[in-house]
Amino acid sequence: MNADLHCHSTVSDGQFAPADVARRAHAGGVTLWALTDHDEVGGQHEARRVAEELGMGYLAGVEISVTWASRTVHVVGLNIDPDCQALIDGLERTRNGRAARAEAIGELLETLGVPNAYEGALKYVSNPDMISRTHFARFMVEHGYAKSTQDAFTRFLGDGKPGYIAHRWSKLTDAVRWIQQAGGEAVIAHPGRYEYTPVEFDALFGEFIELGGKAIEVVTGSHTPDQYREYADVARRFGFEASRGSDFHAAGEGRVDLGSLPPLPSDLKPVWERWL
């Protein structure tokens, strides 16, 4: 089993259309796949159709932006019904404000010596409601303001950096409920990326469990190998099931490609076992 249950297409901030992400996952050896675009399920039918044509298992997915204790947390929903109206409405509300935020990012970057970034970022966007910091990062690389998308985040766009505009996303309780209403399972994405204190992490995981949350990502392209071990321990301590996904966005952008992560530690219960 090569499960890759986290990645992106042009429906959010990925480089390839859903059908092409499906082909790349299959070519990378993935046998169970989920496309998990940010705050949008518009690619789900295409992803499933091509996955099934290729004989690859498919779970419909989404990655919802949440604000918890003044920081952004991402919650992946797996095995959702992408036609669930409660989920679709919730995602639309979550996307609201992205366009205004992007204009504010553009104005801030202008003061930092990066002109025309909003118009520039829009050129990378398929869905104008889904403009993200990744699109700004790609514009900044193309126009020589950053060496890589990572560099653009480190120097400008990352949380708390000079080009960062704070934003209020959805509530954890709402995001988990929409996923549950769509028949899916909520998974805390890449916990190693959040700058919470140990006390805050315990509160986040405790609240997630109270809401019915049962799983976290352990092996993800957004974790270092040290973090695989750290969050495997967290999964053991809280009794979480574990998920695995590349968080692939674009060729040459992330740390790993589709299907190329190490396996989960063998004592952890994979979240996908319930659907096999």
Ligand code: AMP
């Ligand atoms: P947004 O939803 O507009 O805040 O953009 C968040 C996206 O930016 C994430 O989904 C990642 O694709 C990307 N991102 C966030 N932080 C970083 C980082 N430090 N390095 C590279 N990409 C990042």
Ligand code: MN
């Ligand atoms: Mn992204």
Ligand code: MN
């Ligand atoms: Mn994420």
Ligand code: MN
């Ligand atoms: Mn992601």
